């Protein structure tokens with residue numbers, strides 16, 4: 192599903208360069224459930240942003256579903272992002288004035304209209320995520336775990352082959368975090384490919400593969416050791 196070859200991303204800060212990603216080679220197969228760990232500043236979010244087509248590398252190659260995406264322009268990147276990638280963030284990123292269902296349907300609104308079948312898909316997805324009685328609530332009327340489930344439903348509305356999550360449980364208590372991880376396991380059981388960043392070993396334990404980063408490099412990948 193994903194292959195990166197010598198992926199590099201550097202930032203000019205003051206008069207030095209920060210090598211946020213330093214020649215990263217990574218392969219993710221369909222159906223993988225991967226946890227990305229590593230100290231603060233090791234490049235995890237930078238990697239996720241490039242894999243999610245929110246950012247582009249300075250050097251190296253990125254192939255997503257056999258397409259070379261490293262050199263595409265912004266329009267093509269946003270098309271790929273919309274059709275192939277669901278993104279979940281630590282801080283949910285829901286729109287406060289919209290209901291939960293409207294938030295879930297957001298990625299479908301190209302021309303201000305949502306087809307009935309798409310709307311039904313949103314309702315079904317929310318049912319599946321245990322939100323059937325919260326469709327008309329606004330984000331500030333929901334608990335943290337419910338907000339994150341709304342964000343997950345929104346990320347899945349376009350049925351993306353790849354789900355990326357940057358510290359999805361970072362703002363949740365441990366019990367709610369476990370619930371979200373059970374949900375991820377269930378989605379992965381249904382074939383969903385998932386890549387998530389976490390600082391917590393208990394969260395990473397839900398994944399089937401753990402990648403550890405340090406100083407912009409992959410220091411350890413459990414797939415290549417077992």
Ligand SMILES: Nc1ncnc2c1ncn2[C@@H]1O[C@H](COP(=O)(O)OP(=O)(O)OP(=O)(O)O)[C@@H](O)[C@H]1O
Pocket residue numbers: 202203204209210211229230231232233234235236237238
């Ligand atoms: N836009 C930017 N401009 C300058 N430096 C940046 C930028 N984005 C990231 N960096 C630097 O790149 C390095 C990697 O950052 P990144 O956000 O990927 O780390 P991270 O592993 O996600 O850390 P955390 O666990 O704290 O979220 C850091 O040293 C950071 O300061």
Ligand SMILES: [Mg+2]
Pocket residue numbers: 235236237
């Ligand atoms: Mg980060």
